[in-house]
Amino acid sequence: MKRSNKPMLLKRKNKMNVSFRDKELALNASKKIKELAGDKKFKFMHVCGTHEDTITRYGIRSLLPEGIEVISGPGCPVCVTTAKEIDEAHALADSAIITTFGDLLKVPGSRGKSLRDVKAGGKDVRVVYSISDAVKIAKSTDKEVVHIGIGFETTAPSTAAVLNDDLPENFSVLSCHRIIPPAMDALLSPGEIKIDGFIDPGHVSTIIGVKAYEPLSEKYGVPQVIAGFEPLDVLFGIVMLLEMIENEDFSVRNEYSRVVRYEGNLKAQRLLGEIFDICDVAWRGFPVIPKSGLELKKEFSDFNARKKFDIKIEKSIDIPEGCRCGDVLKGLIYPDECKLFCRACNPEHPVGACMVSNEGSCAIWHRYGGKFKF
Secondary structure, three states: OOOOOOOHHHHOOOOOOOOOOOHHHHHHHHHHHHHHHOOOOEEEEEOOHHHHHHHHHOOHHHHOOOOEEEEEOOOOHHHHOOHHHHHHHHHHOOOOEEEEOHHHOOOOOHHHOOHHHHHHOOOOEEEOOOHHHHHHHHHOOOOOEEEEEEEOOOOHHHHHHHHOOOOOOOEEEEEEEEOHHHHHHHHHOOOOOOOOEEEEOHHHHHHHOOHHHHHHHHHHOOOEEEOOOOHHHHHHHHHHHHHHHHOOOOOEEEOOOOOOOOOOOHHHHHHHHHHEEEEEEEOOOOOEEEEEEEEEOHHHHHHEHHHHOOOOOOOOOOOOOOOOHHHHHOOOOOHHHOOOEOOOEEOOEOOOHHHOOOOOHHHHHHHHOOOOOO
């Protein structure tokens, strides 16, 4: 089942020379989408912040017929990190140097307090570009250093690779890593939102491959297309979804075959299995999603910040009053349907996590001007 089945639109040109921002192909793809959709209505969801960036930046929605909706799901790892996990990082800052990636710095925990606020209050919070930088800091000091491990299957192997090496005793990780397919299952299972097809994330798929999504299609009869991040990748993905629906083909196709393989990156998968246990974890705006998190195995307890510091957070407020981040992450609304969007909530003073990261839907809409702007 190693099919990619790219639309004929691309096969007519030399694949090696094609530009994935080719205007003619984009218009042809738009025309094909309109032909396939007809008067029917379809709602497709992507689960990747980079896809939302491409869709909004290049005005992809303006090329679609009225009946085609492309909505954003929980594809931003910073956005789905819960207030409780941010509160855990706050608590750890009393005992350790905290290292994190820059886009997590402004995410509000409970009562609106972020790690940036903690840093401003005198705690040692440092932005790093990789977990390896955090290890270097630990080797240069006698103080405890805790790195906030965040991201999906794409970044989790970096954390696993470091933990597979010799580490200083004063280093530990607060794992906030998550895996995507269980969240997609959680979106489909309650039937809260009708999803006619998924545009699967390209980055994650380089690790987990095509096969990881097949159980979802088998369970729910939903077509899926793994797509790249250029405008034509997204348009071709929509064409493929419509063709699959027309042919009653509820499987997983790979538009991004120039990068993604059916089996994925087996070495990275093995490494994740050696370092992490799969666990149940809450996502911001969601209840606990079974088997959707990654926690360090028992043999790595010495480097597990939750175990090492025995963190106890009694109660956290995940979604601030008036904020609709949860509904944005579930694909129930577009960002501008939240009353706080671009008013009380903006990138300098974010109320919700979706306005913080470059991959957050609200931040993307703020940056490019909304649904239909180029």
